[in-house]
Amino acid sequence: MAKMPERAKISVLSRRSLLISAAAAALSPLLAYAASRDTQTPERSKEFEEAFASLTGGAKPVAHDIAVDLPELADNGNFVPITITVESPMTDADHVKTIHILSTLNPRAHVATFQLSPINAVARIQSRMRLAKTQDVVVLAELSTGEMLMSTTHVKVTIGGCGD
Amino acid sequence: MAARNPRFRLPKNAKVGDVIEVKTLIMHPMETGNRHDKYGKLIPRDIITTFVAKYDGSQVFRAEFGTGISANPYVSFKMRVPGPGVFEFAWTDEHGIKTVATAPLILI
Structure with missing residues (x-):
């Protein structure tokens, strides 16, 4: 009879450790997910x-002579206003030919392409995009000089666009 | 769904040589092809893919849209007024259906 309490104690301990390890196993994907959301390089x-x-x-x-105006925090990912301004003389020899908007995490990366020419005089366009x-939103501008x-602009989105 | 109600805004007191802003908008759902209807059926993709602005017959601006452009696509661009002329704005969807709006630029 002297051995009974010892055996009971062992069984309680093993059940506790089992519960702890089960809880840890259940939590670990959540913790990993939370950690991935906080990383600085998305x-x-x-x-x-x-x-x-x-x-x-x-x-x-x-990364110079190009300014992209996007909200830091977009409440509605369906309508995110974007303004792109490229510092360019817009002459025949030196002008912006195309501007591309790329999204890093939308279902489709290519958002839009705009074609400009010297008649535009100022390389500034506005539109509304989905996030x-x-x-990160990446904007590329191709110049006539080949440059x-x-x-790159980071936008936090509260309610995502692009459907389900 | 067909595009409808094309709209644009031109300045009212532009002069030759001025740099003006041209704003355009058209009503269109820009369906991404990722959404489901209430019965769980995928809604097919349906977007406007191209917008072309011409002034007196020559192209002054062109945009190619993907699914990442919001419904009722809005675009604005700048232009130096070369002289009196007429704008032609044309939106084309991925089925090739074209919606065209024209407007003269009133100069002072």
């Missing part, structure tokens, strides 16, 4: 990487 879709590579042709775009979730400009 993930980018494969489609974005492909679209980016095909537009830049492997060249490294420079499925919090992500490629880039701007």
